[in-house]
Amino acid sequence: MTFRARLAAAVGLAALTLAACAAPPTGEPSGEETTAGAGGASPAAAGAVTVGLTYVPDIQFAPFYVADAKGYYDEAGVDVTLRHHGQSEQLFTAIAAGQEDVVVAGGDEMLQARSQDVPLLSVATLYQEYPVVLIVPEDSPITSPADLAGHSVGVPGPFGETYFGLLALLGAAGLTEADVDVEHIGFTQQAALAAGHVDAVMGFVNNDAVNFAGAGMAVRTIEIPPNADGVTPLVGIGLGVLDETAASRPDDVAAVVEATLRGAADVAADPAAAVELAADYVPDLDRPDRQQAALATLEATVPLYGEASAFGAQDPATWAAMVAFMTERGLLEADVDAADAWTAKFLPAATN
Template sequence: MIMKRIVLFFVIILSVLMVGGSSAQTRIRFFLTFIPNIQFSPVYMMDTLGKLNNWGYDLQIEHGDEPVGVDLIATGDFDFGMISGEQVLMARFGQRPVVMVYNWFQQYPVGIVIPNTTPATSVEELRGLRVGVPGRFGASYSALTALLTVHNMSEDDIQLQEIGFNAPDVICTGGVDASVVYINNEPLQVQLRADKGQCGDITSVSVIRVADYANMISNGVVTSETMLADNPELVRVVVSQYDSALKKIIQNPAYAYLVSLDYVDSLPITDELRAFLQSAAEAQDEFILSEPTPERIAQSRDDLWVALSEQFEPELLIQFHVLLETIKLWEAEQLGYSDEAVWAQTAQVLVDLGLLPTLPDFTSAYTNEFLP
């Protein structure tokens, strides 16, 4: 009888400890710009994989304006966030000590899209032509400035027109001869309209990639100097789990799209497409077990796109196409790595634009210390 009471006592104690332990989740506030979008799939994947929960953390994703997000990360209101390198440099100059701990985009995602109705295929041939840009701010304007500088040109050599984030509409109505765009998105939108005969006389487009001439730091995982000093183990855990999520997406975009459906309400989907992607995701998991080379994985993505294109309409697949094009900008021999020369070029562009009065100490704006 005494032995039974002792056993019961320890069972009760163990149950209390287990319940207490399972509820003791530490919240991680993670900031994202814009609105929910397929391009944020690595963060959604990190949340879905659930490994942060196993470490005792609960990921809370919140969206907002980038300048506000930088301030909230610097003050510790947000623990981490997805912020551009330009914003990091400007924040640090303004005494807001934030640091990029994982370089998400290995290639700058901005370029110039030129329809085939425009008599130009190079930057030099854009002299005197109407070039659209969202505005004289942000990544698009910085990228255009860098691209023009490399070609010994300036804004005065083109007819710059501020068109907002409406490049497909403006291009298809003939409002500009070319436009600065995100190369993983708007060119696909313009081409889709052209294929449907809804883009005037335009039948095809070409793209000049800024990264081919002047690569700069784009978005990455950012935290505060206080977080680095006070809780480096949390930084290491978040970077490791983000890295795992990004690799999963690069290896299995079908699964990434399915995961993102729970986070992005506007993603196109039908029962048939969902079933196709589920089957493709399962087959890809089997394929990855064979430890294929990066080249074979890239080929498997191309094969998947061909198979999808043969069965579904382009409108239904547009966001999946965006995901595939975005993956190409993430890929690298070492994911997450920040290159000092690229940071230096980014800082110089900000000085050239007058956004910074002098060249900052950009080497303290990033760290590779926490990469897996």
């Protein structure tokens, strides 16, 4: 996710939301703990769980803040510490080193890590809809993925969800990278598109598209079309654990999943209240301008959760399609069986 933003200050809080799901892995663990229990038991202690939130404090993590603030983790019987990553920290270094028990990342990123000998298992998918879209100026002649042929498109780099999304979008239109001019622009989507440096950018519908609206630039978003089987071959942001954690601490994993989904349900029911609670976790969120940006981000995020009855759900067809897609595109370093990459057994009975 990740949103390792190097954005202009004017982009503000909403722009920071992008970085947690797209940046390349660099650096060593240097995160900070932000919950009341931050100085508590180590991750290995019974009932103590460290959740890796893969960016600095940000409204994107509202379900976790709400679950913590309302005591949902305590009610579920787990002592949760929310650990935010530093801006240059790898997504999975801390969980691989035993410093975290649960990590928040894209299903595609977890799958790629699994192919690199980091045995991550997705235990819930928070975003039922993939959040990456193609963004073009409102008056652009590009109205479909096929229209991108011969045009320039900006992505932060050849990594993460925006890049995976670009490959899926091109594939659905029968195009390859050779048919377009792919520009690696860092996390400057708003500036690059506004200045006309590129004809289109790949970005997050609940971040970049929100930023453009906040800046007064009229844009259109184009979703990644489904493949021939009617499936978008990418899995969005969710919760992951190591195989060993799933096997040795199943009750703790299930408790974290259940409590987090309760938090997501509350965010969906009342985004404005979630912003108020998140102010205790996110610096400067007590400022009215930051609250307005945060609310716009959550309002764009809630539809990604899907129907309330399906919060956290895993879709076998999408996982299978993603394995096939990422294998075909050379994004996996080793073969991965889709059935080994995810599980629904930790989901609440109402979802599973």
